[in-house]
Amino acid sequence: NAGVTQTPKFQVLKTGQSMTLQCAQDMNHNSMYWYRQDPGMGLRLIYYSASEGTTDKGEVPNGYNVSRLNKREFSLRLESAAPSQTSVYFCASSREQGEQYFGPGTRLTVT
Amino acid sequence: GENVEQHPSTLSVQEGDSAVIKCTYSDSASNYFPWYKQELGKRPQLIIDIRSNVGEKKDQRIAVTLNKTAKHFSLHITETQPEDSAVYFCAASKGGGGNKLTFGTGTQLKVEL
Numbered sequence: 001n002a003g004v005t006q007t008p009k010f011q012v013l014k015t016g017q018s019m020t021l022q023c024a025q026d027m028n029h030n031s032m033y034w035y036r037q038d039p040g041m042g043l044r045l046i047y048y049s050a051s052e053g054t055t056d057k058g059e060v061p062n063g064y065n066v067s068r069l070n071k072r073e074f075s076l077r078l079e080s081a082a083p084s085q086t087s088v089y090f091c092a093s094s095r096e097q098g099e100q101y102f103g104p105g106t107r108l109t110v111t
Numbered sequence: 112g113e114n115v116e117q118h119p120s121t122l123s124v125q126e127g128d129s130a131v132i133k134c135t136y137s138d139s140a141s142n143y144f145p146w147y148k149q150e151l152g153k154r155p156q157l158i159i160d161i162r163s164n165v166g167e168k169k170d171q172r173i174a175v176t177l178n179k180t181a182k183h184f185s186l187h188i189t190e191t192q193p194e195d196s197a198v199y200f201c202a203a204s205k206g207g208g209g210n211k212l213t214f215g216t217g218t219q220l221k222v223e224l
Contacts (some may be wrong), residue, residue, distance in 0.1 A: 026216065041116075042200055042214040043155065048162065090154065094175060094210050102154040102221070 001026050004103035006091050012109045013081045021076040021106050023091030024067075031094045032074035033058075034066060036087040039104075043090065049074055050096075081110045113138040115203050117215025124191050125223055132218045134201035141203040143210065144177060144184045149198045154157040158184070158199075164195075191222045 004025045010017045030051045035043040045058030046085055049068040049092065063085060073091075078085060088107050092100040114137040124130050136144075144185035161168045161175045161184065169177050172191075177184040188195055200218050202212040 019174065033211065033215075035140045038121075038217060042216040043212075045211055047207070048211050059213070097206050097210050099160065100210065100212060102156070104154050 004093055004101050005089055006089075006103035006106050008047070008060050008106060008109050009104065012111065013078075014111055015082060017081050018077065018079050019081065020078075021089055021091075021108075022073070023075065024073045025091075025093040025101070026072065027093060027101065028071070029093040029095055032068065032094060033092045033094075033100065034064075034074070034076045035090045035092065036060065036085075037052055037090060044074065044088075046062075049063065071111075083110045086110045113141060113203055113205070113213040115201060115213050115215045116154060117201050117218060119163045119218060120216065121219045121221070123149060123223060126191060129149060129192055129193055130188045130202070130220055130222075132197070132199055132220070134184045134185070134203075134215050135181075136203040136213075137170075137182065138203070139182065140205040142206060144175070145202050145203040145212070146173075146175060146186050146206075147200045147202065147214075149200065151197075154199060169215060188220075191220075193224060195220050196222045 002110040007022045033048040034046040047066040052071045090102040117134045142163040147155035148158045149155040174187045198217045201215040
């Protein structure tokens with residue numbers, strides 16, 4: 001099992017450009033999450049999907065959109081990137097009330 | 112919403128000593144409290160968790176205690192080793208739709224030889 005995978009690993013964008021971060025899990029988990037990690041701020045929840053077909057906002061959703069494509073895949077889209085979105089992005093998945101498993105992360109820089 | 116505070120932000124101990132990291136939470140409905148370890152450049156990984164129906168849980172050198180009345184929980188690492196050096200995050204969840212977590216801001220633990 002690959003667990004949780006994310007692409008790309010690194011990305012540099014110019015202000016105003018758009019991109020989609022991809023996440024997939026092969027553990028048959030119902031729930032998936034997107035977090036951003038900034039120095040000194042811990043991990044903050046951007047969006048989550050409790051089950052296939054549902055998505056909800058987390059703590060810091062502004063500037064992002066998500067799509068739960070199917071049970072395995074959950075993507076995060078930046079429509080118009082801003083320097084404030086420079087961060088490390090982690091995808092995670094879990095059973096309903098279980099441990100969250102994290103992907104390897106995407107390091108995004110917006111110039 | 113939930114707010115989780117974590118202290119200290121940095122902690123330096125000598126190898127073999129114990130380390131204690133403390134967290135407080137604000138939402139009395141929270142019922143799941145995991146601790147994650149993150150090594151430099153790596154993903155967070157669960158090291159131990161506790162649910163609100165339990166006051167203490169231990170796994171070898173690691174233990175977590177929970178005080179629901181005071182709304183705080185702590186991570187205890189005994190006999191620290193250099194490989195324990197990492198950033199540790201506490202988190203809280205009240206379940207419901209999914210298991211979304213609110214994280215503390217992290218503690219950088221350094222174990223010195």
